[in-house]
Amino acid sequence: EDKVVQSPLSLVVHEGDTVTLNCSYEVTNFRSLLWYKQEKKAPTFLFMLTSSGIEKKSGRLSSILDKKELSSILNITATQTGDSAIYLCAVEGDSGYSTLTFGKGTMLLVSP
Amino acid sequence: NAGVTQTPKFQVLKTGQSMTLQCAQDMNHNSMYWYRQDPGMGLRLIYYSASEGTTDKGEVPNGYNVSRLNKREFSLRLESAAPSQTSVYFCARGDGFNYGYTFGSGTRLTVV
Numbered sequence: 001e002d003k004v005v006q007s008p009l010s011l012v013v014h015e016g017d018t019v020t021l022n023c024s025y026e027v028t029n030f031r032s033l034l035w036y037k038q039e040k041k042a043p044t045f046l047f048m049l050t051s052s053g054i055e056k057k058s059g060r061l062s063s064i065l066d067k068k069e070l071s072s073i074l075n076i077t078a079t080q081t082g083d084s085a086i087y088l089c090a091v092e093g094d095s096g097y098s099t100l101t102f103g104k105g106t107m108l109l110v111s112p
Numbered sequence: 113n114a115g116v117t118q119t120p121k122f123q124v125l126k127t128g129q130s131m132t133l134q135c136a137q138d139m140n141h142n143s144m145y146w147y148r149q150d151p152g153m154g155l156r157l158i159y160y161s162a163s164e165g166t167t168d169k170g171e172v173p174n175g176y177n178v179s180r181l182n183k184r185e186f187s188l189r190l191e192s193a194a195p196s197q198t199s200v201y202f203c204a205r206g207d208g209f210n211y212g213y214t215f216g217s218g219t220r221l222t223v224v
């Protein structure tokens with residue numbers, strides 16, 4: 001059974017701080033790891049990391065995959081109040097048919 | 113969210129009542145999914161459909177049935193609702209390798 005563990009479960013920072021969110025996984029035949037941001041409604045796609053693409057960056061957000069340690073981090077620099085959300089990590093295996101297994105998420109609150 | 117439409121957005125049921133949650137995508141993608149999200153539990157897969165006419169159980173299928181009558185629509189049915197099915201339900205479509213999933217805006221279901 002695939003498993004995803006995220007830490008911390010919640011985090012409060014001040015605007016301008018840098019944060020690092022963690023995700024570790026166990027999956028049969030790893031295919032990809034995905035990060036999503038969830039505000040009030042549906043999760044929205046941030047990054048996908050694979051064996052051939054272990055680092056992604058978009059503006060103040062960046063993510064790295066460590067295949068040896070079976071983990072990933074999501075960094076957010078110069079945080080803003082609009083970054084307040086739940087950040088979800090998910091992994092996709094390749095055992096027959098691919099589905100996403102999600103972690104429980106990290107709730108990030110950025111205070112002004 | 114653009115691309116995946118869920119109805120209704122909110123619903124209150126009495127224990128034992130039945131209902132169907134509707135989901136439609138505006139593309140012709142093969143894979144579609146139903147997840148439920150509960151506080152502290154993350155997103156858990158209920159059922160998925162790899163293509164039109166095929167469905168498979170996910171992590172928490174008990175108490176649910178699904179139907180994929182055509183490529184666009186994937187419905188979730190609760191035959192006899194129970195309070196344990198109080199949750200937020202998300203439908204998603206797979207956007208292909210490297211693009212993750214697109215989620216609908218969710219249905220908040222309360223069973224009393």
